Amino acid sequence: MHNVDMNAKPLYDLVWASRPLMQAAEACVERGLVDTALTVRMRAVLEMLLAHGELAVPDIAEKLEIKRQYVQLMVNETLASGFTTQRPNPRHKRSFLLALTDQGRAVIEGIMQKEMDVMKDIAADFKDEDVSTALRVVQAVMTKLKAKAEEQTW
Amino acid sequence: MHNVDMNAKPLYDLVWASRPLMQAAEACVERGLVDTALTVRMRAVLEMLLAHGELAVPDIAEKLEIKRQYVQLMVNETLASGFTTQRPNPRHKRSFLLALTDQGRAVIEGIMQKEMDVMKDIAADFKDEDVSTALRVVQAVMTKLKAKAEEQTW
DNA sequence: TCAACTTGACAATATCAATGTCATATTTAC
DNA sequence: GTAAATATGACATTGATATTGTCAAGTTGA
Secondary structure (H helix, E strand, O other), X not given: OOOOXXXXXXXXXXXXXXXXXXXXXHHHHHHHHOOOOOOHHHHHHHHHHHHHOOEOHHHHHXXXXXXXXXXXXXXXXXXXXXXXXXXXEOOEEEEXXXXXXXHHHHHHHHHHHHHHHHHHHHHOOOOHHHHHHHHXXXXXXXXXXXXXXXXXXX | OOOOOOOOHHHHHHHHOHHHHHHHHHHHHHHHHOOOOOOHHHHHHHHHHHHHOOEOHHHHHHHHOOOHHHHHHHHHHHHHOOOEEEEEEOOEEEEEEEEEOHHHHHHXXXXXXXXXXXXXXXXXXXXXXXXXXXXXXXXXXXXXXXXXXXXXXX
């Protein structure tokens, strides 16, 4: 690329690899859900509940960094499918806590175990140390990019 | 996460970091375009032309791995804005080759230089070797995930 | 108490992208 | 050389993901 200084090309490439990586990951997740009654977005709700216990809709929205209105939609689907159930919220009479049903817990644990098995298979090709390095770099780059995006000037 | 074997957790985390990383990167790119007449998708077309020279619409679609109909839309915008121009295609009378105009070249080179400067700034915080390792791991994981997604069974 | 904020529900909108269709042009097989 | 298959541009429809706006009811804090 003439006239563009490519000193930081490996980092540039790493950042631009994020899109195809995400698409491949999502395709893989979707592939793992075909035999279940789950959709990708319902899976995201169940994963949150498995990791963090009972949560209200706004809590999930904050963790997923998407708007509460959309989370409401996702959550309502999990309720309708019987994967979650509403439980009284001691802190709020109208805003229920969302909890996994036995069925929901079994489904998300099964899915995540299958996904983790895939990860184990892939991880076998790398040194643990290299994966750790990659994770550390990627997370730090992400943090810095977020900061850059918010700055008024470069 | 009880009852889920998390042996490959670092790799799992690396894969799931791809979405926020991509979102941060896109926000950053968008931020860099505010003073130009470019949109993110027009930028993608210009970057292709800068990297690969004159291309026809279907060529760009193949490289970007999106459908030609959508690329056509993106390309038409770059034509309307004067960043690209149609040149005769020796291989096809109806399908023109797309080329950067002087204006288009100046704009994409300026943008990419600014982006590369941001990358250089961020890269300063890491060992070159670690960035290379991260890139290598991420690209290999992506390849493997794509293969997994296409397999009929895990 | 009263103003500000939170939440669920619902509607409208935006963006990115795939898919479908058609006319025209091009390439390939015969 | 012609017929069939394929490629291309143009345009329309649809789908998925997510944001934004609005309102009524509930909650919080001064």
